[in-house]
Amino acid sequence: MEELSDPVVIGVVVAPHGVRGTLRVRALGAGKHLRKGKEPVVVGVRRRISAVRQTPKGFLLDLEGIESRAGARSLKGQEIVLDRAELDAPEEGEFYVADLVGLTAVDDAGEIVGTVDDTFETAAHEVLVVREEEDRQELYLPFTLEHVPEVDLEAGRILIRPPEG
Known part of the structure; x- marks a missing residue:
């Protein structure tokens, strides 16, 4: 089983596609x-990507060694991971969503709200999970310009504007 020193999830297997082991990937x-x-590493094993096709519902991916629908089905829900050193460097002003985990979340008044604890993707957008400082409750925040107008990786903080309610 291969361990990566700085793993970054680049996709998740959603379902098998067809009968020859193709994966539908988000x-x-x-x-x-x-x-x-x-x-990438999938379930602890390095597998070469032999074909990729983009569709309106995501990506279709063929991995070497996965040649049947049953093999593809066994990977449903599994993460597709690369080591950070294998990723292309982000362009100026860009970053990986994984880099937000651990940043301090502050409000417009500069008060610390909490820390970004996790992220997940929905059909609409990425969501940040902010663990609040005071009561350790989780705040789910849409990762949009309206709710996260500023990200400062160097300072280790994000400015947040939680939705009303």
Whole structure:
């Protein structure tokens, strides 16, 4: 089983597609790391991507060694992971959503609200899970400009504007 020193999830297997082992994958980010020839780790095993096709419902991915619907079905829900060193560097002003975990969340008054504890993707957008400082409750925050107008990785903080209610 291969262990990565700085793993970054680049996708999640949603379902099998067809009968030859093709995977339907939900990409995290724009899917730019789901490329032919890349060798991500899936369930602890490196597998070369032999084909990639983008569809309106996500990506269709063929991995070497997965050649049947049953094999593809066994990977449903599994993360597709690369080591950070294998990723393309983000462009100026861009970052990986995984880099937000651990940042301090502050409000407009500069008060600390909590810490970004996790992220997950919904059909509409990415969601940040902020663990509040005072009562350790979780705040689910849409990762949109309206609710997260500023990200400062160097300072280790994000500015948040939680939805009303």
